[in-house]
Amino acid sequence: MSALSERISIHTGDITRLAVDAIVNAANSSLLGGGGVDGAIHRAAGPELEFECRMLNGCKVGEAKLTRGYKLPARYIIHTVGPVWQGGGKGESALLASCYRRSLEIAAAKDCKTVAFPAISTGIYRYPRNEAADTAVGTASDFLQQNALPETVVFCCFDDQTAELYRRAVARLEER
Ligand code: AR6
Numbered sequence: 001m002s003a004l005s006e007r008i009s010i011h012t013g014d015i016t017r018l019a020v021d022a023i024v025n026a027a028n029s030s031l032l033g034g035g036g037v038d039g040a041i042h043r044a045a046g047p048e049l050e051f052e053c054r055m056l057n058g059c060k061v062g063e064a065k066l067t068r069g070y071k072l073p074a075r076y077i078i079h080t081v082g083p084v085w086q087g088g089g090k091g092e093s094a095l096l097a098s099c100y101r102r103s104l105e106i107a108a109a110k111d112c113k114t115v116a117f118p119a120i121s122t123g124i125y126r127y128p129r130n131e132a133a134d135t136a137v138g139t140a141s142d143f144l145q146q147n148a149l150p151e152t153v154v155f156c157c158f159d160d161q162t163a164e165l166y167r168r169a170v171a172r173l174e175e176r
Contacts, residue, residue, distance in 0.1 A: 007144050007152050008137070008170055011116070012163045015156040016044035019073035021112035022066075023156075024103045026120045027079040029058050031065065036123045037158075041077060045070040049077070062098035066106050076110060078103045082121030085128065093135055096121055100139040108149040116154035119162055130165050137169040 015023050015037060025041045028034050031053040033042040042049055052067045056079075059065050064080035080103050083095040099120050107115040117136065121127035133155075140153045157163040 004141055004144065005170060005174060008140065009152060009154045010163050010166045010170070011154050011156045012158075012160055013156065014040065014158070015116055015118050016040050016072060018116045018154065018156060020114040020116045020154060021074065021150070022076040022078050022107050022110070022115045023069070023072065023074040024064075024115065024117045024120070025077050025079045026118050026123070026125075027059065027081055029060065029081050031056050031059050031079055031081075034124075037118045041072070045072050045077065053079070062095040062102065064099065064102040064106055066110065074116070076107075076112065078106050078115070080120060082125055082127065085121065085126040088131075092121075092127065093131070096127065096132060096135045097139040100136055101143060104140065104143045104147070104150065104153070108147055112150050114152045114154060115150045116156045118156055118158070122162070129162060130169075133162070133165040133169040134172070137166060137173055141173055 026037050048070050056065050059081050061081045067077050080099040083092040122129045122132045155166045
């Protein structure tokens with residue numbers, strides 16, 4: 001087992017249930033809630049989350065901002081805004097990589113040992129799942145190789161097919 005595969009874990013299930021130091025939210029630039037995983041996180045965290053989010057003045061695509069986790073088992077929520085897929089020629093891949101990198105930087109600055117990510121942009125924002133998994137795993141792995149924290153990155157997939165894409169993305173990276 002390489003150090004990399006020991007520090008990346010792939011989980012199938014609901015990210016709001018994970019008792020980790022921080023979960024990442026696939027938000028929109030208003031940070032005031034929405035559908036998908038964002039809606040689930042706001043429902044599970046409770047109304048105080050939106051109250052804190054209102055003070056943050058939104059968030060740019062590719063950037064990330066931190067709040068408390070409120071009623072979630074996770075201590076923090078890192079809200080990031082993924083790109084809307086527009087065919088791939090509008091810098092989507094660099095913006096998606098930036099979401100992962102900025103979220104990991106914030107997690108490290110808060111001493112988070114374990115951080116869980118959903119598959120950012122692959123739902124309502126229509127980013128192709130396979131390409132998104134490659135970017136997620138590649139960016140996280142670069143970060144882990146250069147930083148001691150977080151110790152572990154969890155990719156929390158909502159279904160088994162997505163989890164399988166992540167397993168293959170990790171395997172491709174380890175073959176290199
Ligand atoms: N746990 C883990 N993953 C989940 C969960 C959950 N509870 N619920 C959905 N997913 P999406 P986006 C998966 O649409 O594409 C919101 O309205 C889902 O299967 O939540 O970045 C925001 O406010 C998919 O793989 O986020 C924005 O407006 C992944 O999470 C917009 O949607 C991301 O799907 C963001 O769109």
